[in-house]
Amino acid sequence: MEIHTAEHQVITPSILYFGTPVVLLSTENGDGTANLAPMSSAWALGQTVVLGLGAHGQTGRNLLARPEVVINLPAPEHWAAVERLAPLTGYDPVPPHKRGTFRYEPAKFGAAGLSPLPAELVRPPRVAECPIQLEARAADVRPDSTDAFLIVEAHVLRVHADPRLVVPGTQHVDPARWSPLIYNFRHYFGLGPELGRSFRSETRAARA
Template identity: 70%
Template sequence: METAPNRSAEAGSHLTITPSILYFGTPVALLTTENADGTANLAPVSSAWALGQTVVLGLGIHGQTGTNLASRPDLVINLPQPAQWAAVERLGRLTGRPSATGQDQRRTRYEPDKFGAAGLRAQRSQVVRPPRVAECPIQLEARAAKVGTAADGDFLIVEARVLKVHAAPHLVIPGTQHIEPAAWSPLIYNFRHYFGLGPELGHSGISETPRADRAAPLATAR
């Protein structure tokens, strides 16, 4: 039986638009860095992607996180789950930079204790100085290898080398070093709205965890 053509993919059927942002479904991360006085700064980011053991981050050029990494490259990339979106949103309205001015000052307020303000707990890291976020199921201790400016000059691009990975036990396939894909759902920032993942649709041919049936007990036991 022939199916109707997908009209959304036909030539000439698209609309040309100019969106204000391009967050077309990106994972949220909470970054912990070290302030000059040894305290911790905690900030949400929605521009992050991984390649091998390197994570590339996009940061605001005037934020405290970028200032910290330029002098103290240690950081932790904490990955929250969908249920933690409200804590992320609370952090988005705060800044760790006392001298925030102009537009940043109108949209945010200075808060030295971001962990407390967000209702999160600091957990000691193993190989870097900034703490981990205890409530985040996946935590990546890392070190910034390169901090540069984006092509438009409005953002910082950070290349961070991951040194140690921590995962909640229910996310790890027993007896392996693998995250169970069906048990892990990242918090997704989709055009400034928060989402989780839907049901699995399939897996790539190079997946090392292809058995979806194995994950069923884990997914229902959470």
Template identity: 70%
Template sequence: MNTAPLSALPVEAEDAHIAIEPSILYFGTPVVLLTTENENGSFNLAPMSSAWALGSTVVLGLGREGQSAQNLCDRPDLVVNLPAPALWPAVERLAPLTGRNPVPPGKPEDCRFESDKFTAAGLRAAPSRTVRPPRVAECPLQFEARAERVRPDVSGECVIVEAVVLKVHADPAIVVPGTDHVDPAAWSPLVYNFRHYFGLGPELGHSYRTRTPRTPATAI
């Protein structure tokens, strides 16, 4: 119980917010193209936007009935491909496609089965080094990984995948020369913001924890 005198309590700021009930909560997260292995040895390519990294682990949120989730329950190898903003049309070409046949009942009405998603999206497969699923050649940043834990979320409608990154591939154009650092001034992920696509704007500043070398052009 707060026993401080009223004069000592902080003054509440006027709240100009309004309460809303949005249909989705994609508040601005990077788009991922996920490659996984199908039961017959072919490969699935799927766009998703619920992904974040913690150390060398990438956490993914996937629909339970999708082909990616089904694949990772039985075959844990995957590649997390990160497209640049210019690739958004290819991502959108993938959006109404599914690797499951017949189409799961929970998918949108305009969703259709497609066995060769690379061709449908106009993308090229590149061989991986440590896992079977291929990389997406056009993506500037690619993480070969292995799913170590796949579990349902609290709603039961999705699965949460914890994948350990085994190898990182990067376009030389986004790497600080002579280092293993991605140059944040050269790399812009494709961001999914309430079902609209965006890239990053100009740099506003940097964390005190950054280890990326600062060039004269970017030094503060």
């Protein structure tokens, strides 16, 4: 596809979710119960995952007090469960900016139709249905420059992967078998066919 910059249109979109993976964050509430929240502002660098959260949500409040978290990566077929979580909040009372749109729900797993699975190194549970689960600890939680969000640096302690996604005999996730759920301008997508691979790839090309 040819792109001619002279024909580009200047726009002012209300959001900039230009295609990022969805994750489900499980954290621990003050009473020891689990909170589960979807979010789509996450990126990884080495063994650190950087998360962007609303500053006044239950997940942020939990991480400021109890830094353990599981970063669960759903597959495309889980989009409806993610969407069932989207209008829920574990914050009681519902924060003013969420009233009328969100409702308080303490039993997030049940509301989403998902199953908790004990973690091994942290207290919050994993999401059993998610093919990849990252047990982690928030090493730093700080406000962004606008004070509207929290920026979280979470250090991954253990990775759980569905065996069907692992290249046999290796520690690698097979990119030909793993498809994350992508949040693209508030619409859900999976990946398309592989186009190629980086020269740094440690896994073979996708099977024909």
